[in-house]
Amino acid sequence: MTEVAFLTQSAQSLDITQGHFMTVFNVILLIYGAYSVYAANKMQKTGEPMQWLLSNEELLRARKPNAFCNYMSPKTRIFGILCILYGFFGIITDFWLHLGKLEMIVLAAFVIAIVWFFITLKKAKKKYV
Numbered sequence: 001m002t003e004v005a006f007l008t009q010s011a012q013s014l015d016i017t018q019g020h021f022m023t024v025f026n027v028i029l030l031i032y033g034a035y036s037v038y039a040a041n042k043m044q045k046t047g048e049p050m051q052w053l054l055s056n057e058e059l060l061r062a063r064k065p066n067a068f069c070n071y072m073s074p075k076t077r078i079f080g081i082l083c084i085l086y087g088f089f090g091i092i093t094d095f096w097l098h099l100g101k102l103e104m105i106v107l108a109a110f111v112i113a114i115v116w117f118f119i120t121l122k123k124a125k126k127k128y129v
Helices: 003-046 056-061 065-095 101-128
Strands: none
Touching: 003 065, 065 101
């Protein structure tokens, strides 16, 4: 096998591997989004922060857990829905549609959503924990 043929075959194998990795990532993102929506609903009902948003130490020293839940529940729900939408978008673009630049724009918007959520979470921790 020539070097060019080997490199071409290796590149194609890498594309397939990356495609499978991204599909797994998108499925994980769907599950994470669904759990985020569930967590937001539970926090809103119970007034108790979910452990994945706060560490054990933060949960124990939380000054206003109910206010934290009221503040973070809608934002966590929005973030969860965005994760679900991006996960579905990723699966669709992995298998059926290849949208080129639009995929990059949606990725950039999702990264902005991630940054927004973590900044919001940090502010909520400062204010309520």
